Amino acid sequence: MTYKFDFASVLAQWPLFVHGAWLTIQLSVIATLLGFLIGTLCAIGRNSHNPWVARACSLYVEIIRNTPLLVQIFIVYFGLSSLGLKVPAYAAAIAALVINIGAYTTEIMRAGIDSIHKGQIEAAQCLALSKVQIYWHVILRPAMERVYPALTSQFVLLMLASSITSQISAEELTAIANRVQSDTYRSFETYIVVAVFYLLLSLAMRTAFWAIGQAVFTRRRRLGTPM
16 A cells, blocks of 8 residues: 655645644743742742641642643633633633643752752851742752753643643644644644644754753853753
């Protein structure tokens, strides 16, 4: 059996692919920023001396990390709709991705925070630094620097996982691919093109994170530590 490739009809839809890729980038960037903020706050919360705060953060992490992303998306989109709160597909996709990546970021940042030696914190307290200064200069920045490679990998995986939001009709790259292949009947060619798009987006994100790491973590740059 022979198969003749025909990319002409698929590539003719390039404006749709560009639109889908742009929406994928938007979803990824917004979810990354908000998820990192939530994850960092929950990582601090898990080390809180308040047992209720620590347990609430731990419960959030365990629930999200042990349920599929697709189910979480359905709960946000269809669940809220059942309660009378109609959420647009784009907003539901962002909310679900933020909730999901926030839990994974929590564990990564918690590992970074736990790696900070208590002697450094005690030394900062002896220097009469405020709690805010201690958390920022002594705990958070060094912790972020240590787990930065893990964070970047997780955020790239988030971008790839955003393809699942096509199940609620969010017009990202995979949803566009589904539309194009149903119009052209060239499924193989369509998903090859989409795979190339995702590969390019992954490389672009890794390059961007590398550049950010070079700019923010100057000590790593001087030591030549991989980002």
